[in-house]
Amino acid sequence: MTRERITVSADIDAETAKIVEDGLDRSNELHNGPDPTKPLWLVCRDDQGQVLGGLKGLIQWDWFVxxxxxxxxxxxxxxxxxxxxxxxxxxxxxxxxxxVRLATMTFQAPEFYRKSGYAEECRLLDVPPGHAYIWMSKTLAD
Structure with missing residues (x-):
């Protein structure tokens, strides 16, 4: 009988990471088909090209993250x-x-998102300590 061994590490080699990630992807594909995720970036710059802000998102099925x-x-x-x-x-x-779905923390921008039509779906207290982690969503109008 083969004995299993579990290692704990903050870092892992690329080959092992790929085996684990590909294994999950194959399992998920059995239920959802191939992963359709596509990245989407929006960047705001001033006249001199300086970055003033940006948004990084993902398109997943009929959701934007x-x-x-x-x-x-x-x-x-x-x-x-x-x-x-x-x-x-x-x-x-x-x-x-x-x-659309997103996550924010109480010290970040939950009110900003509420004013933009997002509703709180779930709140995990004390993440980080003294704050809360909030998941929000919004249905896009046609």
Missing amino acids: VLILWVEEERRRQGIGQRLLRKAEDAARKHGCRR
Whole structure:
């Protein structure tokens, strides 16, 4: 009988990571078909080309996932974040997305997203300690 051994590490070699990731992908494909995930970036720059903010997202099936939305500290509350989010939603619609999901923390931007029509779906308390991790979603109008 073969004995199993579990290792714990903060780092792993690329070959092992690929075996685990590919194994999960094959398992998921049995239920969902091939992974249709496509990245989508939106970047806001000033006249000199300086990056003022950006949004990194994914198109997955009929969902758009906002992974990162950031605006330079000095440029916040000037509408850049709102414009990035609105343009991302427009691009998501063009790619056939009907809904958007994202995660934020209580010290980040939950009110910003609420004002943009996002509803809280779930809240995990004390992540990080003293705060909460919030999942939000929005249905995109046609």
